[in-house]
Amino acid sequence: MSDQILSTTPKAAHTRRLPQVNPVYFILAALIVAIILNNPAFAEPAGYMNFLKRAAPLAILAAGQLYVIVSGGFDLSVGSLITLVVVGSSMLLNNDPNATWWVIPVMFGIGLAVGLINGLVVCYLKVPSLIATLGMMITLNGFAFMWSGGAPRGYLPDSFRYFGRVNIMDVPLIRMLPVALIVLITVGFVLNWLMHRTNLGRMIHAIGDNPRAAQLAGVPVNRVRIIAFVVSSLSAVVTGILLGGFAGVSTDVGTGYELQAITAAVLGGAQLLGGRGSVPAAIAGALTLTAIFTLLNFLSLPQPVRQVVQGLILIVAVALAMYRRKRTGQ
Amino acid sequence: MKKFLSHALAASMVLAASSATIAQNFNDPEEYARQLEQLSMAPNGPEGKPWVQYLVDKMADTAKYAKEGPHTVCFSNAGVNNPWRVVGFTNMTQEVALHPEIGKFVHVDAEGSDDKQIADIADLLASGNCDILIVSPNTTAALTPAVEAACKKLPVIVFDRGVQTDCPVTFIHPVGGYGFGIQGAQFIADNVKPGANVLMLRILPGVDVLETRYSAGRRILDNAGLNIVGAEFTDGDNAKTKSIVEDYLQRGSIDAVWMDAGATAVAAVEAFEDGGHDIPVFVGEDQQDFLQKWRALDMKAIAPTYPTYQWRTPIIAAVRILKGEAVPGPEWVLPQPAITQETLDTYINDKMPPLHYAMCGCQDMPNYPVAWGGVK
Numbered sequence: 001m002s003d004q005i006l007s008t009t010p011k012a013a014h015t016r017r018l019p020q021v022n023p024v025y026f027i028l029a030a031l032i033v034a035i036i037l038n039n040p041a042f043a044e045p046a047g048y049m050n051f052l053k054r055a056a057p058l059a060i061l062a063a064g065q066l067y068v069i070v071s072g073g074f075d076l077s078v079g080s081l082i083t084l085v086v087v088g089s090s091m092l093l094n095n096d097p098n099a100t101w102w103v104i105p106v107m108f109g110i111g112l113a114v115g116l117i118n119g120l121v122v123c124y125l126k127v128p129s130l131i132a133t134l135g136m137m138i139t140l141n142g143f144a145f146m147w148s149g150g151a152p153r154g155y156l157p158d159s160f161r162y163f164g165r166v167n168i169m170d171v172p173l174i175r176m177l178p179v180a181l182i183v184l185i186t187v188g189f190v191l192n193w194l195m196h197r198t199n200l201g202r203m204i205h206a207i208g209d210n211p212r213a214a215q216l217a218g219v220p221v222n223r224v225r226i227i228a229f230v231v232s233s234l235s236a237v238v239t240g241i242l243l244g245g246f247a248g249v250s251t252d253v254g255t256g257y258e259l260q261a262i263t264a265a266v267l268g269g270a271q272l273l274g275g276r277g278s279v280p281a282a283i284a285g286a287l288t289l290t291a292i293f294t295l296l297n298f299l300s301l302p303q304p305v306r307q308v309v310q311g312l313i314l315i316v317a318v319a320l321a322m323y324r325r326k327r328t329g330q
Numbered sequence: 331m332k333k334f335l336s337h338a339l340a341a342s343m344v345l346a347a348s349s350a351t352i353a354q355n356f357n358d359p360e361e362y363a364r365q366l367e368q369l370s371m372a373p374n375g376p377e378g379k380p381w382v383q384y385l386v387d388k389m390a391d392t393a394k395y396a397k398e399g400p401h402t403v404c405f406s407n408a409g410v411n412n413p414w415r416v417v418g419f420t421n422m423t424q425e426v427a428l429h430p431e432i433g434k435f436v437h438v439d440a441e442g443s444d445d446k447q448i449a450d451i452a453d454l455l456a457s458g459n460c461d462i463l464i465v466s467p468n469t470t471a472a473l474t475p476a477v478e479a480a481c482k483k484l485p486v487i488v489f490d491r492g493v494q495t496d497c498p499v500t501f502i503h504p505v506g507g508y509g510f511g512i513q514g515a516q517f518i519a520d521n522v523k524p525g526a527n528v529l530m531l532r533i534l535p536g537v538d539v540l541e542t543r544y545s546a547g548r549r550i551l552d553n554a555g556l557n558i559v560g561a562e563f564t565d566g567d568n569a570k571t572k573s574i575v576e577d578y579l580q581r582g583s584i585d586a587v588w589m590d591a592g593a594t595a596v597a598a599v600e601a602f603e604d605g606g607h608d609i610p611v612f613v614g615e616d617q618q619d620f621l622q623k624w625r626a627l628d629m630k631a632i633a634p635t636y637p638t639y640q641w642r643t644p645i646i647a648a649v650r651i652l653k654g655e656a657v658p659g660p661e662w663v664l665p666q667p668a669i670t671q672e673t674l675d676t677y678i679n680d681k682m683p684p685l686h687y688a689m690c691g692c693q694d695m696p697n698y699p700v701a702w703g704g705v706k
Contacts, residue, residue: 150416247572
């Protein structure tokens with residue numbers, strides 16, 4: 001039966017099936033297989049759980065960044081916000097493990113304020129988001145530098161580092177479960193629901209696709225755009241808490257993360273300048289970026305070769321994502 | 331994976347500078363032998379004050395520079411762009427405060443740019459206010475002509491990185507990169523069995539002071555018959571360092587870790603800790619966080635140093651030169667001690683920030699520890 005169907009409409013079946021699975025999942029699967037072939041220990045819980053723990057901060061950041069991208073903007077301020085969160089937390093905590101409970105809300109407060117300012121500047125001062133968030137990035141870097149004096153001034157106590165560092169051991173089946181992975185799953189679920197199951201998500205898509213049409217259709221464009229920036233900033237705060245937890249304080253911890261988050265979202269098929277994107281695919285894009293790094297570690301290539309390979313894989317992966325979009329005509 | 335941009339930038343800079351780097355040799359057997367010898371030399375000068383000690387007993391006559399005070403000391407700084415330089419520059423400003431002869435201390439920060447530093451030096455010369463110029467060059471070759479021009483007008487002191495001219499009154503520096511590499515690698519060779527697995531962690535390729543550390547370390551580890559499982563670049567990034575070590579641990583055991591700088595040493599130690607592995611023999615540096623980790627986990631470790639006390643020396647030299655007193659020259663080679671298990675406790679101070687460089691020679695200065703970011 002199925003043979004017959006295939007033989008009569010091979011082309012239609014082909015084009016109909018392609019768009020159903022985002023190519024980023026194939027790329028990710030291929031990379032994971034390559035890693036396991038190189039290093040069978042990766043298939044053990046200690047291997048893949050460490051990988052997921054390491055990828056969690058970027059995955060959350062990419063999911064948050066996706067909100068701004070789909071709404072038609074960029075958020076370049078997230079990297080320096082991460083730095084500010086890590087440096088600021090270490091200053092406020094001042095080695096006191098009991099301060100964690102109030103320092104984390106303060107950081108979310110800072111994130112909320114940064115997102116609001118980004119959104120307000122873009123909406124009401126009409127500054128393009130690329131420039132508005134670039135300005136914010138430089139400003140926040142300045143704040144972090146002023147606060148710390150250029151070198152870390154304090155440690156992060158274990159109570160703060162719990163989220164990014166600790167693995168819950170002796171879990172049945174998987175043996176270990178990083179707390180960072182629980183955070184990723186929770187945040188990923190919430191962001192996915194908001195984006196793909198609510199009116200807010202539809203409105204974000206609408207203003208990214210065609211802001212004028214969205215406005216005429218009654219979408220509160222400014223409010224939705226500001227919310228997108230706030231979501232991105234809050235995700236950067238979560239990322240900062242996880243990264244500080246994973247590896248401790250340094251004054252350039254967030255450097256480069258804004259571009260990685262955008263890259264991850266694009267790998268997941270998000271359309272720069274808005275209107276299209278998926279939260280799970282952006283997370284898969286982040287896992288892909290981390291997998292490239294891990295694979296190259298295992299291959300132990302010399303550094304220059306590694307950079308070339310890393311760049312090429314990245315271009316090929318994004319080209320694949322774009323090819324798929326052309327095929328689907330969206 | 332982090333910092334795509336900086337990678338691309340670094341790659342293009344390496345390409346652009348390849349003509350210059352070919353001329354530089356980061357694995358010079360003569361320089362290696364000289365530094366190896368200097369590591370064990372007994373220093374000249376007052377006991378317990380390594381920042382005024384010197385290894386090479388040759389003095390520069392400075393009588394012609396004698397001048398009435400108060401003096402204006404000008405300093406062209408490559409940058410205050412990493413914790414090492416933050417600590418160093420604090421040492422320097424605190425040293426200035428100890429000398430009433432210095433009427434004015436002018437500091438210009440080149441923010442890590444050769445062009446800006448060349449312009450800074452020209453501006454300082456044009457102002458005509460400087461009695462003496464201290465230069466900490468951003469890069470060696472690019473700053474040489476600017477330093478030569480300055481030498482024609484006033485006495486010049488160069489420190490940290492050098493320049494390719496002997497016109498400065500003196501060039502102040504500790505033993506050097508080879509010495510740093512030797513101290514760490516020799517400790518590993520002495521404390522593991524032949525054939526043991528060693529992981530080498532480096533910050534960036536192509537930086538002279540780091541390349542020499544690596545070539546010296548590699549030479550000793552190879553000669554000792556150790557198995558170098560990898561030499562990886564960390565970008566000085568904690569998260570990346572920890573990830574790299576975790577990946578290596580998945581592939582096999584590691585008996586020793588050699589590092590060319592210690593800012594990310596604690597992240598590397600944590601990778602062993604969190605994975606439930608024994609902590610191997612470790613080479614770190616004199617950062618407080620590493621020293622404290624070392625003691626807390628009772629590790630077998632060593633901390634070679636690139637002492638930040640060398641930032642005090644140029645000020646002391648400047649004052650002496652303007653008095654017409656002889657100073658060690660044309661090179662003032664400072665001792666470069668490593669912190670070992672025996673001396674560990676004397677350098678630990680948990681009131682200091684994590685990346686405070688303990689070999690600062692600043693413990694007895696009046697504003698210690700507050701000026702360095704510590705708490706009383």
